[in-house]
Amino acid sequence: MAEEQSKTSVRIGGLACAISCRRANPPLQVTVLERTPEILTIGAGIHIPPNACRVLARYGLLEKLKQAGGYEVDSFTLRRYEDGKILVEKPLKGRMETEYGAQWMGDYQSALLKEALDLGSVVLTSADVTSVNLAPDGPQKLFLKDGRKISADVIIGADGLWSMSREIVLGRPFPPTETGDLAYRGTFALDQLKGLHNERIDKLLEQSNIQVWLGPGRHAVFYPLRNHTEYNLVLIAADDLPSGVRTSQGSVQEMAANFEGWDPILTEVISCLRTALKWKLLHFKELDQWTKGTLALLGDASHPTLPYQGQGAAMAVEDGAVIGLLLEKFQNAGIPSGQVEKNKKLASLFRLYEDLRKERTKVNVAGAVHTRHYYHLADGPEQEARDEELAALPGTEWKSRCSFNWGDAEYQKSLLGVDILAGTERRCDEWLGTHDVAF
Numbered sequence: 001m002a003e004e005q006s007k008t009s010v011r012i013g014g015l016a017c018a019i020s021c022r023r024a025n026p027p028l029q030v031t032v033l034e035r036t037p038e039i040l041t042i043g044a045g046i047h048i049p050p051n052a053c054r055v056l057a058r059y060g061l062l063e064k065l066k067q068a069g070g071y072e073v074d075s076f077t078l079r080r081y082e083d084g085k086i087l088v089e090k091p092l093k094g095r096m097e098t099e100y101g102a103q104w105m106g107d108y109q110s111a112l113l114k115e116a117l118d119l120g121s122v123v124l125t126s127a128d129v130t131s132v133n134l135a136p137d138g139p140q141k142l143f144l145k146d147g148r149k150i151s152a153d154v155i156i157g158a159d160g161l162w163s164m165s166r167e168i169v170l171g172r173p174f175p176p177t178e179t180g181d182l183a184y185r186g187t188f189a190l191d192q193l194k195g196l197h198n199e200r201i202d203k204l205l206e207q208s209n210i211q212v213w214l215g216p217g218r219h220a221v222f223y224p225l226r227n228h229t230e231y232n233l234v235l236i237a238a239d240d241l242p243s244g245v246r247t248s249q250g251s252v253q254e255m256a257a258n259f260e261g262w263d264p265i266l267t268e269v270i271s272c273l274r275t276a277l278k279w280k281l282l283h284f285k286e287l288d289q290w291t292k293g294t295l296a297l298l299g300d301a302s303h304p305t306l307p308y309q310g311q312g313a314a315m316a317v318e319d320g321a322v323i324g325l326l327l328e329k330f331q332n333a334g335i336p337s338g339q340v341e342k343n344k345k346l347a348s349l350f351r352l353y354e355d356l357r358k359e360r361t362k363v364n365v366a367g368a369v370h371t372r373h374y375y376h377l378a379d380g381p382e383q384e385a386r387d388e389e390l391a392a393l394p395g396t397e398w399k400s401r402c403s404f405n406w407g408d409a410e411y412q413k414s415l416l417g418v419d420i421l422a423g424t425e426r427r428c429d430e431w432l433g434t435h436d437v438a439f
């Protein structure tokens with residue numbers, strides 16, 4: 001179990017933050033500490049919605065993401081669980097750029113790690129941080145399991161769902177809450193799925209599309225990876241793992257049993273698997289405190305969410321970009337020469353970061369819970385009303401309100417169409433105006 005987890009280290013938030021800090025003018029010195037021996041398959045299968053794409057486009061990364069196997073997503077289709085009938089199809093290609101200022105892409109792949117390294121970040125693997133000393137009158141210190149010590153002006157706790165930094169910020173353990181759902185994730189080679197000789201599956205393989213089957217208490221998601229050489233199936237079902245168990249191997253039999261009576265192509269695709277990792281889905285409704293002195297949390301460490309809006313990594317990218325921009329502006333405003341004063345100002349800057357990010361990420365976590373409700377409706381009047389409302393959404397232009405976030409133009413605009421860095425610039429300039437940072 002631990003072995004499997006270590007193989008799938010992701011680290012999108014930390015790398016986005018490193019890139020943002022290295023792109024500062026002049027660049028900030030960055031050391032990324034990763035406890036696993038190797039950072040593997042970064043973000044394989046994780047979608048990049050327009051709000052994150054906008055940030056990555058600003059860093060000139062879109063072409064690099066494409067070269068690394070990323071692709072622009074054509075459309076997003078919701079289907080009925082039992083027969084795969086299309087409930088609604090939302091075109092994304094082209095439209096996302098017009099409406100939200102950036103495209104919707106599939107797959108981060110390894111582009112973020114390469115960029116962070118190319119820009120001069122130091123990435124240390126097998127660097128397991130076991131404790132931190134936050135000194136008001138000196139640089140901050142991190143202690144690694146193997147005895148090494150690292151010093152830094154600031155520490156960004158981008159250490160994920162089971163964050164140790166979060167415990168330091170809060171001064172007590174604060175594990176995320178069980179949501180009642182779990183996810184199975186299976187990956188397939190193109191040839192494997194072609195070998196099924198199923199016309200409907202072959203058609204799906206040709207599309208750059210996110211397919212979601214909605215059913216009572218569960219849903220299934222299917223989409224291409226690595227420029228259509230691989231495909232991903234995510235099955236969401238009721239959590240049957242004992243409390244406290246984070247992940248385990250799921251059998252094909254249990255996956256098939258969970259989706260019995262669903263669209264037969266799902267059963268066929270599942271039959272290609274031998275096993276799939278299943279893991280408990282956890283979140284926080286809200287974390288009260290994100291920063292302590294010169295330590296700030298980002299990504300899943302501060303706002304883990306159900307993955308039903310495809311926003312967990314995207315919000316971590318936004319967090320990292322905001323931190324980099326704030327630190328760049330702070331640096332250029334003139335850093336106080338005394339360590340105590342400098343630490344105080346940095347602590348205040350991080351409170352601004354928390355203020356900038358908290359509400360937005362809280363709305364996202366709540367939005368994912370709302371989506372869960374609508375995705376998982378049991379057959380009946382509420383499900384029928386949902387399906388009717390979705391069917392009535394206009395095919396090309398999404399300007400209308402809808403009781404389901406997924407179809408609500410205003411909600412989507414607030415989630416996907418926000419220029420997070422423009423807002424940060426403005427607020428930071430105001431903050432600098434009220435703080436005599438320069439000495």
Ligand SMILES: Cc1cc2nc3c(=O)[nH]c(=O)nc-3n(C[C@H](O)[C@H](O)[C@H](O)COP(=O)(O)OP(=O)(O)OC[C@H]3O[C@@H](n4cnc5c(N)ncnc54)[C@H](O)[C@@H]3O)c2cc1C
Pocket residue numbers: 009010011012013014033034035036045046047048049127128129130158159160161162163164183185234298299300301307310311312313314315316
């Ligand atoms: C099924 C599923 C589908 C998803 N799909 C999407 C999607 O389509 N789009 C999207 O935006 N999000 C998606 N997400 C969410 C996304 O995967 C996470 O929100 C994101 O990966 C969090 O990134 P992070 O950098 O904050 O944390 P992580 O990726 O968890 O990175 C934390 C890193 O810190 C390291 N670490 C931890 N402790 C220490 C320590 N003490 N010392 C050193 N290193 C340490 C870990 O090894 C890890 O590499 C999905 C999630 C799930 C479960």
